[in-house]
Amino acid sequence: MGSPFLITIATMALFSSLATASDPSPLQDFCVAINDPKTAVFVNGKICKDPKVVKANDFFFQGLNKPRNTANRQGSTVTAVNVNNLAGLNTLGVSLARLDFAPHGLNPPHTHPRATEVLFVLEGTLHVGFVTSNPPNNMKNQLFTKTLNPGDVFVFPEGLIHFQFNFGKTKAVAFAGFGSQNPGVITIANAVFGSDPLISPAVLAKAFQVDKKVIDLLEGQFLETTRKDP
Numbered sequence: 001m002g003s004p005f006l007i008t009i010a011t012m013a014l015f016s017s018l019a020t021a022s023d024p025s026p027l028q029d030f031c032v033a034i035n036d037p038k039t040a041v042f043v044n045g046k047i048c049k050d051p052k053v054v055k056a057n058d059f060f061f062q063g064l065n066k067p068r069n070t071a072n073r074q075g076s077t078v079t080a081v082n083v084n085n086l087a088g089l090n091t092l093g094v095s096l097a098r099l100d101f102a103p104h105g106l107n108p109p110h111t112h113p114r115a116t117e118v119l120f121v122l123e124g125t126l127h128v129g130f131v132t133s134n135p136p137n138n139m140k141n142q143l144f145t146k147t148l149n150p151g152d153v154f155v156f157p158e159g160l161i162h163f164q165f166n167f168g169k170t171k172a173v174a175f176a177g178f179g180s181q182n183p184g185v186i187t188i189a190n191a192v193f194g195s196d197p198l199i200s201p202a203v204l205a206k207a208f209q210v211d212k213k214v215i216d217l218l219e220g221q222f223l224e225t226t227r228k229d230p
Helices: 002-019 189-191 201-208 211-228
Strands: 074-083 097-103 106-111 115-122 126-131 142-149 153-156 162-165 170-177
Touching: 074 106, 097 106, 097 153, 115 126, 126 153, 142 170, 201 211
Parallel strands: none
Antiparallel strands: 074 097, 097 170, 106 162, 115 153, 115 170, 126 142, 126 162
16 A cells, blocks of 8 residues: 555645646636737637726626526527626636526537536426436446426536426526536537538438438428527
8 A cells, every 4th residue: 555645645636637627727816808809819718908907897797687588499598607798707717607498498408518517496497417428338328317496406517418498387597607717518409410511411310320311301400490590
């Protein structure tokens, strides 16, 4: 067995590697983002505003208390607050969102490639879940689901496919926190059936083990739906 000192060093190294897996820790009190297309500086995130000209409004966002319009085919709307609309979040490694659901509204299966998500239900009832990454030995991906009521919290691990569905007869409202200033989102249906250019139907037919005509039909319906959505 190794000495306590070596075990401590190994443990610190492990946690250090985990700590740097997402957004890096800030190296100053703050780094307010600035959009300057003429700059030649490229950074992981956004470049910083001169601290001498930073104002309180750089750290301020309002209106997240207002219900959003859910009159779309999914019956849900996500209002994100991240570094793109709250510049003071730059380098801080956090962001949030408001989720509004009409009755039977769905936030369809998607992933956040750069962040873990913590969901808090404020109003209504949501059926939520996530699917694990591909396991070894041809085992099936595992689905974890839960029904959430007001006051409940659920965690979606970084990068895993997840969803939220309001199966109730009344609206639902939730808030989500993310471990990144810009978590990103990949909606599975959009990415698979609505990319530009489209993924070859032959590839999708092989992947989903269906006839190519089915893929042609699905892609056509998907593109027609996205054109009709407001």
